Amino acid sequence: MTAALLVCALAWLALGAAGAILSRRDAGRMVVYGGSLAVSLVALAIALGALGGRAPGVTLPLGLPGIGMRFAVDPLSAAFLVLVDLGGAAASLYALGYGRHEAEPWRVLPFYPVFLAAMNLVVIAADAYGFLLFWELMSLASWALVMADHKRAETRLAGFVYLLMASAGTLMLLLAFGLLAGPRGAYAFAAIIASHRPQWTADVAMLLALLGAGSKAGLMPLHVWLPRAHPAAPSHVSALMSGVMTKVVVYAFIRIAFDLAGPAAWWWGLVVLAAGAVSAVLGVLQALLEDDVKTVLAYSTIENIGLIFAGLGLALAFRADGLALAASLALTAALFHAFNHMLFKSTLFFGAGAIQHGAGTRRLSELGGLIHRMRVSAVPMLVAAMAIAALPPLNGFASEWLLLQAVLLSPSLPQFGLKLAVPAAGALLALAAAFASACLVRLYGMAYLGRPRSAAAATAHEADGISRAAMIGLASLCVIFGLMPALVLGHLAPVVRELAGVSLPARPGWSGLTLLPVPARQSSYDPLLIALFIAVTSGLAALGLHRFGSRALRRAVPWGAAFSPRATRRCRRARNIRPRGSASRSAACSRHCCSAPATRW
Template sequence: MLIFAALICQAVLVGIAGFAVCTAAARWANGIVYSATAVACLTGLGIALTCLLGQTQPALALPIGIPWVGMHFRIDALAAVFLAVVNLGGAAASIFAVGYGRHEQFPQRVLPFVPAFLAAMNLVVLADDAFTFLLSWEGMSLLSWALVVSHDRTAENLRAGLIYMAMAGFGTLALLTAFAVLTGSGGDFTFAAIRAHGVSPALSGVVLWLALMGAGSKAGIFPLHAWLPLAHPAAPGHVSALMSGVMTKVAVYGFVRIVFDLMGPVDWTLSIAVIAVGAVTALLGVLYALMQHDLKRLLAYHTVENIGIIFVGLGMALAFRSSGLAAAAALAFTAALFHVFNHSLFKSLLFFGSGAIQNATGERDMDRLGGLIRVMPQTAVAFLIGAAAISALPPLNGFASEWMIFQAAFLSAGLPQWGLRLMIPAAAAVLALSAALAAACFVKAFGITFLGRARSEAASSAKETDKASRFAMFALAAGCGVAGIAPGLYTNLLRPAVQMLTQAAMPFATLPAPLAPVAASHNTYNGLVIALCVVAAMLIVAIGMKVFANRRTRRSDTWDCGHPEANVHAQYTAGSFAQPIRRVYASIVFRAREAVHMPPPCDLAAARIETSLNDPAWILLYAPVGRAISVVSGRLNPFQHLTIRYYLGIVFVTLVVLLTVLAIWP
């Protein structure tokens, strides 16, 4: 039975973690632990693909956990999709870490937690009752927190861990409340019982908002994204890839499981909130990213952007489903799930690239890099493919899934509600702007990091990364290409999950036929033709330059604003590249301010320009909450010094109040 085999894989991962606890200090442990983890994840990937190809699995109950209740596990079509995402990302990260992990300063703080972290994420997807889901969810949060603070000698990393733990606790509390409302007074925590119990229309909005806050805080939707740009850069490179490319998708799974599966029908008005939150998250995420100099922080903010794109697709699927447009709902839901898979590929690839750069140079600041394409050419090529994919450039996978989301948005004219007919095109326009800004952002990221001249000694003396890391990067790069050229291979695998939750599915794609969103008579996408056209255009340009170019060799100084300057600091920086966009958008959204410090005449000191940005989420939400917590904590401080009689009295009064509430609860 495949569900039993999947649980055996998780037990193996936990066993690998235990082995790593005992051997992490040994130099040989890194390769053995990560190789074994990769094998376990590849086995889990095979199980998921087998289920997606038609092998349905019954639920499995184990006599552990809550007495007389146990823990329930199941692989349905939706779980199989996310099980494939988790294990594909886990296998790639493990292979990358075989080489990358040799450079880890404190392997005993990282090595044992990675396989356990992967096991926890798998168990979230496999869970078939609320208790198992929340227990696994909390284990996922705690293990990822341990990885975030693995380099605990840096104050910034400790702050990232503190904020992440606070947000994780908030998210778990929201999900716990959502499951409490879904379960009601029946007391049966299994997902089958929750589906049968249903939820009243009056409470459906409460559950959706709780699920959006609980899962969204882990996924990184605005304004619950505050932990993400702090925690992802703090973690090691392969862990950042797991958190950004995999863990955020487990959070999306939690939202989909609750809202699309357990809740039942959802009113169309609630879909407006999901679409609006997704659109705002996508736009602000890419604007945040454009302002960054830290390469890993830039990538973390782009995770926020892509999570917004996914939630726009999910919101459209909710809107179409509630309005009875099953085919349109199937298209929007397929596009969202396809982008889940695509983002896990190219974001893991980009974090692998940033990890290789950090290992080679010790730097994350783009203004201290440059010229790396000469010393790390293979890493540069892999990073460029990931940058093109996340920028939604054809024929790569980012374009394919975003194109499908736009095709779903074009079907909004068939909706009977004017609110949705206005909201969905507006959200599509926001996504189009986000895609353009993302392209500009990665022109900056790749250009400042890899092109030009080295801006520091560390960049000029960098060496290419190891073979295992390069293999993992190029494997994901190949995946980005195949998913863009032949997206039907992947959308066909998504059909069972889409059929399960929308009662419809996209037309079956037969290769090499083009991908048809609704029917062959509508707009279609043929990634193979686009790829051939791109290759043909490049060959024509190359041949034309070879045949018609002047063969006389000409040498001159590189153009540098009319004044050739040997100083590497005369090059464009990340800040100067983003300055026009910062002045247009950030001055309003982030209250960006520029201060120029010009030395007086005859002073040989360098002129400086300083830029300050303010996160509106911190100003409007987190700072007031922090101040309120400080005030309340000060007022409650005297309760720490009461006698035992007062404590017993407080406990008695609290118990009476809770029993009274329970007695009058309808």
């Protein structure tokens, strides 16, 4: 299986070379994105077959003399390969439609498959040399994609800051691997695990890994590049960077802190938990203040990366104190949320690309009413927004529920500092979840609901069919894995068992999906029951309003939101300019609304 994945990586690199040759022809888009979709699906099938086991390693006579380059697949790398290749397949499918609108495709097509190959090679690398080599290739390929629209000054600044932070992060990882390898230079992962070293080297290596991974993932205050670079890239690349590349960074931290560094000290969990909780709150607070759709989503990525690292910090703390079941719960929550974030954040960035192309702007203050113009793509955007806001019974709620269940097990920790810090971090995570709901309600409401606030929004058009298919596919997975989280948790069990010593227990209920992260007398979660309850209560409420509340309705002029009363009167007059149902009447209505000065209410 390892050799087959290396063949897939070579196929991606060949597609990059073909993209460089054919990028100025329309066939280049089909070759690069269609080929990337096919290779991603093959790699996904291989990764799914490798889940739960270890594939034989492969050593190639490459790299430095006497060291070689080793590749291997274990349960951890197989789980992240599934995430990477599923996200890569979705982005490639989306790009088949969205790529038609690229102004300069020759700046994107050669580097896109190289980016996919580098992320796969980082995950299957089994020595420090190969890991760092492909890590740098991943950084350089993504930098080239960020710089696709290089004529804009903000894009050039984003590329400069990204390159600077990526280089600093690689230096931190290089120092971490140097400490773990020791004076004998045991750079193979198996040799690092088998070697004996002083505890202080493992402590420093963990801190360096946190700095290196944090700068690449966007942990605060190392996040400065992320809200600049993600909006600057094309939307399918933004989806890969936010939904997939940040998870490769999570893999790197897990590989070092949970696998290579050896037994963890209890304070490791405290440091990682604090960094994650603070990043979650500050990231979503900044997202609430932004007006650009992709910038909002970029800051939301910081929040979700904070949630993932908070779960990893809890797992480190529990594992250091010998609480294997609690560690497995926290680690499962972090891994599950990493997978879920790839699904709904990729969908949201796809939707942002559809908005940008359909309306010609990404500014929330200039959008509105897109649900009438983009009826199909508005549905997966709504599903992804509800999932990232952790609303049941979608997948975002399931993973955050597991994380909060792990927080509730903190009284079993013996250290007084952890007994104080974990509940405080839990309060911050709950606050971040509340702010995330407000942020996504604001984003979806301002973009899709209400009336158009610009002529561009009033004349927006729907995305192409291929792009909509990619959005609908990922949004459907958000629903499926929300209703049936055991489908994912069962495949994560070998990873958790290897890193925490025991996997998360689960017992089938009447629906076959009741999860038991803690004993059943304390807590259980059945998503199908919750979905049934929501459906029944919503249906009864709608029926009651329709049967008993319709006669009590009071008809009045619709609220104009930020429009002044004068604009509302103009809008009402504009409705009478053309016959009912006329498209020109809607244009006149929006023109009157947009020309009227806004007033504060």
